[in-house]
Amino acid sequence: MQEDTQPFQLLDALFEPIVIIDDKFKIIYYNHFFSTFTKASPRIIRNAQTIFKIINVEEKILQTLLATASANNQVALSQEMEIKLASDASEENLAPDRQVHASMKVIPLSTTRYILCFNVLSVEKGLHRKYREKLEELKRAHGQIIQADKLATLGELSASIAHEINNPLAIAMGHGEILERVLENETIQERELVDNAYKNISEALQRIKTIVMNMKSFAHKSEEKKQYHDLISIIDKSMMLVDTPFRAAGIDLKFERPVDKFITLVNRIEMEQVIVNLLKNALDALREQSTISAAHIHGIVEIKLKKNKQDECLEILVIDNGPGIPEKIQGEIFSPFFTTKEISEGTGLGLSVSSKIVEGHHGKLQLTKSSNEGSIFTVQLPLIEVSSYVASVNALNASNDASRKKILVVDDEEKILNILSTFLEEVGHTMIGSTDPSEALEMMDKLEMDLIITDYNMPRMNGHDFAKNVRKKSNSIPLIYLTSSQFLNHFQEDRQKYNIAGLILKPFSKEDVTTIIDGVFKEAKKK
Ligand SMILES: Nc1ncnc2c1ncn2[C@@H]1O[C@H](COP(=O)(O)OP(=O)(O)OP(=O)(O)O)[C@@H](O)[C@H]1O
Ligand SMILES: [Mg+2]
Known part of the structure; x- marks a missing residue:
């Protein structure tokens, strides 16, 4: 930007993204608000060869606007459109696919200079959408309160x-x-x-x-308490329980097993009951379809399991290609004793019991799709069930007993988490477990902890890297390695470097665990 841009500095006082470009689309000047709007740093904007490096609009559209503005020597306005921020514009890639709804205005300054303004409309659009969403949410909440x-x-x-x-x-x-x-x-x-x-x-x-x-x-709540389980094995077991009637009816039951484990804190028996209920409903619907429909549709029921990062939950989908659920009864199917089946075939309690169970797991059971091509029921469970942890932490804080601690355990094996959770709770501590080190690191930001225990040999991030990341967040939190003797040398190496306070060797007894933990807390207290 060698030319005199001083007169343009007035534009900095305006709260509208404005940029001055030449007929080759090179940026001559931009106001402060343009930089805020694009989230691009001055360095990036300065180095951009053309405006298209920053804003992702079609060259043809802008070219036409410039031509119109110069031909008539007056303001040219574009239609409203979706304008994307170019993916390499934001320095930290803060919002690589940010998209705004806006129109562009071009004002000719000379034959080779143009003012380009953006009239951003997404804010209003967004507000309206948010308002509608909140209203829907309120309506749903109202319905739920009545139902509850x-x-x-x-x-x-x-x-x-x-x-x-x-x-x-x-x-x-x-x-x-x-x-x-x-x-x-x-x-x-x-x-x-x-x-x-x-x-x-x-x-x-x-x-x-x-x-x-x-x-x-x-x-009643079932007596068995929640433990860390792999949802894949719960689904396998549920499928086994309904295998015979599915075979007898000639209906396919499929489950595309994910590679990763899907471990979460659940009551196994209750979760199996939920899945079996959903599978039985799908089976009934398909059986009925085959008796009434002339067109022969081969019945297929499919289970899908996925992580929904956006909603921070795990999802189990039960999908059937049955007749679907008529819209007028969709609002009632979760009510107790609502059934469309013969007296001898259904009690109408399946879905209401199931949704109560899922709510007990801080999740949701919903009918997410239903048409004449079939239905999808979705069970959402929290990615990490933190609410029971938070509840017990509150109880701990209220008890004011300093010897009771909040402990985070990271191990990719659910069995280890379950054993440790039993041991630690027996001696009065509160534990939250995770099988995924990255999630555990995120949890460190959200929850208060007194100690972290980590496995060494984990698939995506080993203990060494985990310790390094923990130390980036906190220098003081005591960290213990949990490992078999084969990784002992790593403990020796990391001990000084990452201030590893202790080692629990697998296999361990309750005494091993409590002795080491007590020792670490005593040491920490001295410091
Ligand atoms: N996959 C599905 N396809 C079509 N209709 C369904 C499906 N799942 C549930 N329904 C409808 O929802 C109603 C309520 O289901 P729910 O599981 O609560 O009770 P039920 O299956 O009738 O009886 P129960 O489960 O107690 O034996 C069913 O009667 C059926 O009309
Ligand atoms: Mg049922």
Whole structure:
């Protein structure tokens, strides 16, 4: 920019992105707001050969605007359009694919100089969209509150009804069996009659038993506590449980197994129940389709498992190519006892029990798509379940007991996390586990910790690199290596360099762990 740009400095006072270019699209001057708008540093803008290095618009469009402006010697306006920030414009690549909705205005200064202004409209557009989203969110929340209220009442009722029904049910079933034994010696004709009656009674009782079981799980939390499990193995087990009816109906059940593990804190039995419920619903829908539809559609049910980084959750999708769910009943399918099935086939509790379970895991169960080509149910679970950790940390803080600590454990094996979580909780500490070192590092920023224990040999980032990254964030937090003796030399090497406070050798006992941890805390206290 060799020419005298002093007169242009007035433009710096305007809150509108403005740039002066020549007929070769070279930038002669830009105001402060242009740099803020593009997030490009002065160095980048100075070095840009043309404006297209900074703003990604079609050369043809800008060329036409310049030509129109010069031909009429007046302002030329473009249509509204999506304008992208060129991917190499932002120095730190802060927003490599930022896109704004704007129009361009060209004012001719001379035959070779033009003022180019951007009229950014995305802010208003964005506001409107946000307002609409918030309104939808409110509506949903309102619906959920009403639903939760109904469910709470039902939960209380279920517990007492289930209890009341259970005893007579057991008595009736027991007597049915006695009857069967006694009648073994009767004549063939009588026996057939009684057999038939017994079969009907037994089916009816079995159905009541299922309802009672569902009502119980609706009212109570299952006893088994949450542990670190790989969702892949939970899905495998659930698929095994429904394998026979799927085969019998000739319906394919597929699961594209991801390479990575999908470990999260869940109650295994409850999660299996959710997936089995969804699979059974898909199976029922496909079975029904095959009886009513003339066109022969081969039934396929597919499970997909993926990480949704944007919403920080893991997703299990159950996809079927069944008849879909009519729009007018979509709002009701999650209500208890809502069913479209024959009395002998469905209780209408599957989806309501399942969504209650998923909510208990701080997740969501939703019908994400349904058309005449099929339905998709999505289970979302938090990537790392931090809420129970936060709850226990709050309890710890309230107890004011300094000997109780908050510990982060990183190990790619869920079994180790489960063992340590049991050991540490038994001695009164609170633990949060992660199988992914990068996630653990992110957690360090979000949660308060007193100690970190890390495995050494992990696939994506080993203990050495993890320690290096931890030290970038904190010099003081005590860090312990957890490893088998084969990696002992790494501990020796890193000990000084990254201030590794201790070593737990695998395999370990509860005593090993507590002794080492207590030692490390004592040392830390001295400092
Ligand atoms: N994949 C699906 N395709 C079509 N309809 C479905 C699907 N999943 C659920 N539904 C509808 O939602 C209703 C409620 O499902 P829910 O699992 O709660 O109860 P149910 O399957 O009828 O009975 P239960 O699960 O207690 O045996 C079903 O009756 C069915 O109409
Ligand atoms: Mg069901």
